[in-house]
Amino acid sequence: MGPVIGMTPDKRAETPGAEKVAGLSQIYKMGSLPEAGDAARPKATLVGSESADDELTNLNWLHESSNLLTNLRLGSEGLPMVSPLYDIEGDEMPSFGPACYQNPEKKSATSKPPYSFSLLIYMAIEHSPNKCLPVKEIYSWILDRFPYFATAPTGWKNSVRHNLSLNKCFQKVERSHGKVNGKGSLWCVDPEYKPNLMQALKKQPFSSPQSAALSPHYLSSVLKQRQVQTLQGEKPLPLKTSLQKKRSYGSAFSAPSAVRLQESQSPTASVDPKADHNYSANSVAAQRCASRASMSSLSSVDEVYEFIPKSSHGGSDGSEGFHSEEETDAEYEEDPLGDSGYAPQPHGDSTPKGQPGQKIPKPSCQEIDEELKEAAGSLLHLAGIRTCLGSLISTAKAQSQKHREK
DNA sequence: ACACCACTAAACAGGA
DNA sequence: TTCCTGTTTAGTGGTG
Numbered sequence A: 001m002g003p004v005i006g007m008t009p010d011k012r013a014e015t016p017g018a019e020k021v022a023g024l025s026q027i028y029k030m031g032s033l034p035e036a037g038d039a040a041r042p043k044a045t046l047v048g049s050e051s052a053d054d055e056l057t058n059l060n061w062l063h064e065s066s067n068l069l070t071n072l073r074l075g076s077e078g079l080p081m082v083s084p085l086y087d088i089e090g091d092e093m094p095s096f097g098p099a100c101y102q103n104p105e106k107k108s109a110t111s112k113p114p115y116s117f118s119l120l121i122y123m124a125i126e127h128s129p130n131k132c133l134p135v136k137e138i139y140s141w142i143l144d145r146f147p148y149f150a151t152a153p154t155g156w157k158n159s160v161r162h163n164l165s166l167n168k169c170f171q172k173v174e175r176s177h178g179k180v181n182g183k184g185s186l187w188c189v190d191p192e193y194k195p196n197l198m199q200a201l202k203k204q205p206f207s208s209p210q211s212a213a214l215s216p217h218y219l220s221s222v223l224k225q226r227q228v229q230t231l232q233g234e235k236p237l238p239l240k241t242s243l244q245k246k247r248s249y250g251s252a253f254s255a256p257s258a259v260r261l262q263e264s265q266s267p268t269a270s271v272d273p274k275a276d277h278n279y280s281a282n283s284v285a286a287q288r289c290a291s292r293a294s295m296s297s298l299s300s301v302d303e304v305y306e307f308i309p310k311s312s313h314g315g316s317d318g319s320e321g322f323h324s325e326e327e328t329d330a331e332y333e334e335d336p337l338g339d340s341g342y343a344p345q346p347h348g349d350s351t352p353k354g355q356p357g358q359k360i361p362k363p364s365c366q367e368i369d370e371e372l373k374e375a376a377g378s379l380l381h382l383a384g385i386r387t388c389l390g391s392l393i394s395t396a397k398a399q400s401q402k403h404r405e406k
Numbered sequence B: 001a002c003a004c005c006a007c008t009a010a011a012c013a014g015g016a
Numbered sequence C: 001t002t003c004c005t006g007t008t009t010a011g012t013g014g015t016g
Helices: A018-028 A036-050 A059-074 A117-127 A135-145 A155-166 A191-203 A209-213 A216-231 A239-264 A273-277 A284-288 A301-307 A318-334 A365-405
Strands: A132-134 A170-173 A186-189
Touching: A117 A132, A117 A135, A117 A155, A117 A170, A117 A186, A117 A191, A132 A135, A135 A155, A155 A170, A186 A191
Parallel strands: none
Antiparallel strands: A132 A186, A170 A186
16 A cells, blocks of 8 residues: 555555655655754764674765765655654644644645545544534544645545545534534544544554565575575575565565454444445554554543653654654564565466475575665665664754754 | 445525 | 535445
8 A cells, every 4th residue: 555555645656666766855854853964964974884794884885875865855745744643842732633734834834745645634623622523524624734735636535525424433423402503413433433443543654564575684584595595505586576575575574464453343244235335443454554453442532642742641752653663674574484574476377376496596606695785785775764764853843952952 | 357445516495 | 596515326436
């Protein structure tokens, strides 16, 4: 799901890989981080020097990481920004909605929110005191939190109404007769779907399988997998194929998890023919985010927002936003299927299916070496990104602190 | 290639 | 009559 995840940033502009880079680049463009570029460079070097593996310290492949980091700094335009679950500034956060959408001056405010309409509606409703809102209030809440819609074509309201009508997660409640003003009904979230909605919300958009697919943990697990395959005389798939498989793995792994989720959490694993419109509830969100399906269900949206900038909750640890990714990584480590959970699949007719007696050509040491270098380069790249982010976070925190002291 | 999902657009009806 | 609300259908694009 590219999942991108999910409800998603403007899907038309997004490409799986570019998303992360673009998102990170956005951090550099947030204006308050003048030393961002400087922070990145020494860290990248540091990461390289930290490696104890001689293979990994071979500088022949280091340029790849440098190029990636350079691209990172240069960034790209108009793509989904930083994780909405991640608030680098920390302060003026309302209970809902990413900080980067709060300020219309920021370029990101003009980006499409990375939430589906069903999640936006859900957030709006849950944010209301009575957990019920008329359509108009839902519009207002969305507009307030996501200035993107202020300039978006009016069709989004139609989409909101369409979602309310079609999505079983939302229930229409007649207004009390005494109510003087306003027409139409109030809309509430069906409590049965709340856990699913919250789960969907938590998963969006940076804890996606695709994000996980790029995680160092996963990369290393792919490497391990490939080493095992090599030792067993199998020819591992090309690394790029392996990494693409990871994305598939995300969904392949999620399918049974989603089923478990439905069985255990959703009373709506139903035979209802309309169930295919419970997108936020059972199907997509669960599938797309199944790497988290094992997480305990939450009882309130506020709990979900533990993954969201803490400012409105009193906390201010800017690193929160990446917590989820680390969890995702951890899950891969715990994966009972093995290092990656990815069992190598037959890949086309040319892929050996383990037929007895069939000789499998072993890859040459040079091939393995090249692929290891490639993978290590990716690891370094990711480590560099993380380190850069850490640096940026501390810088932003320091500046924020200074700003407060003034 | 196919199915599924999210999204969008549009038409329509009913009520304020 | 106009606008808003709610429902429904159809089409498109992305993803697995």
